[in-house]
Amino acid sequence: xxxxxxxxxxxxxxxxxxxxxxxxxxxxxxxxxxxxxxxxxxxxxxxxxxxxxxxxxxxxxxxxxxxxxxxxxxxxxxxxxxxxxxxxxxxxxxxxxxxxxxxxxxxxxxxxxxxxxxxxxxxxxxxxxxxxxxxxxxxxxxxxxxxxxxxxxxxxxxxxxxxxxxxxxxxxxxxxxxxxxxxxxxxxxxxxxxxxxxxxxxxxxxxxxxxxxxxxxxxxxxxxxxxxxxxx
Numbered sequence: 001x002x003x004x005x006x007x008x009x010x011x012x013x014x015x016x017x018x019x020x021x022x023x024x025x026x027x028x029x030x031x032x033x034x035x036x037x038x039x040x041x042x043x044x045x046x047x048x049x050x051x052x053x054x055x056x057x058x059x060x061x062x063x064x065x066x067x068x069x070x071x072x073x074x075x076x077x078x079x080x081x082x083x084x085x086x087x088x089x090x091x092x093x094x095x096x097x098x099x100x101x102x103x104x105x106x107x108x109x110x111x112x113x114x115x116x117x118x119x120x121x122x123x124x125x126x127x128x129x130x131x132x133x134x135x136x137x138x139x140x141x142x143x144x145x146x147x148x149x150x151x152x153x154x155x156x157x158x159x160x161x162x163x164x165x166x167x168x169x170x171x172x173x174x175x176x177x178x179x180x181x182x183x184x185x186x187x188x189x190x191x192x193x194x195x196x197x198x199x200x201x202x203x204x205x206x207x208x209x210x211x212x213x214x215x216x217x218x219x220x221x222x223x224x225x226x227x228x229x230x231x232x
Contacts, residue, residue, distance in 0.1 A: 003073050003076060003107070004073040005108070005109055006069075006073070007026050007078065007079070007080045007081070008081050008110050008111065009113070010086060010110075010113030011041075011082050012044070012085060014085065014188060019044070023111050027045070027048075027052055028051070028052060032052060033054050034056075035055065036083045037084050038055070038056050040084045041054050059096065070104075080111075081094055085116075087114065090117060116222055117159060117222065124184035124196075126183075126226040130155065130157065132156045145176070148173065148174065148177045157225065159222065160222070160223045162223050163220075167221050174225055183199075183225050183226065184196065184198045184226075187221055189220075
C-alpha cells in the first residue's frame with residue numbers, strides 16, 4: 001500500500017478571499033487537517049464548506065500527535081497542515097513534523113499561497129534581491145540589540161515580525177544600531193486597517209504615533225530595514 005502524503009497548505013493572512021482553489025480542494029480531500037488553533041481554522045473551513053475534521057497540532061503536543069500522523073499516513077491517507085494564517089512553519093509550528101516525516105521517507109508537498117513576509121516585501125519599496133528573515137526577535141532589549149549588532153555589515157534587507165506592544169522599541173533599537181536608515185513597516189496586510197509606513201526611522205516613528213499608537217497599540221506588523229543599496 002502506498003503511504004499517504006502531508007500537504008503543507010498556505011491560508012489567508014487576513015482576507016479570507018485570498019484562499020486558492022487548490023488549497024480548498026486539498027483541504028476537502030485529506031483525512032484530517034492539522035491546525036494550530038482549531039477555533040480560528042473553523043472560520044475558514046466554514047467559509048468554504050470544508051467538512052474535513054480539524055485536529056489541534058502545536059509544538060506542545062507534537063510527540064503525541066506524531067504517532068497518530070504516522071498511523072494515518074501508513075494507511076495511505078493524506079493529511080494537511082495549516083497554521084492560523086499564512087504559510088505554515090514561517091514563525092509558526094510545523095518544523096518538527098515536516099523534518100521527521102522527511103527523514104522517515106514520507107512525501108511532503110507544498111500548496112503555496114499567502115505569506116506576510118513575501119507580501120510585505122513585495123510592496124515595501126526596499127531592495128528585495130537579497131533579504132534576511134528573523135521572524136520574532138528575543139523579547140529582551142539587550143539580547144535584541146546584541147543580535148542585531150552582528151548584522152550591521154550584512155548587505156541585505158532585514159525583515160522582522162513584531163507585536164504592537166514592542167514595535168516602537170524595536171524601531172528605536174534599529175535606529176541605535178543601524179542609524180536613521182530607511183524602513184518599511186506593514187500593518188495588518190489584507191485586513192480592514194491595512195497600512196504602510198515608509199521612510200527613515202525617525203519619520204516612521206512620527207507617522208505611527210499620529211493616532212496615539214503608544215497608548216493604544218494594535219495590529220500585526222512586518223518591519224523591514226534597508227541595509228543595502230538597491231540594485232538597478
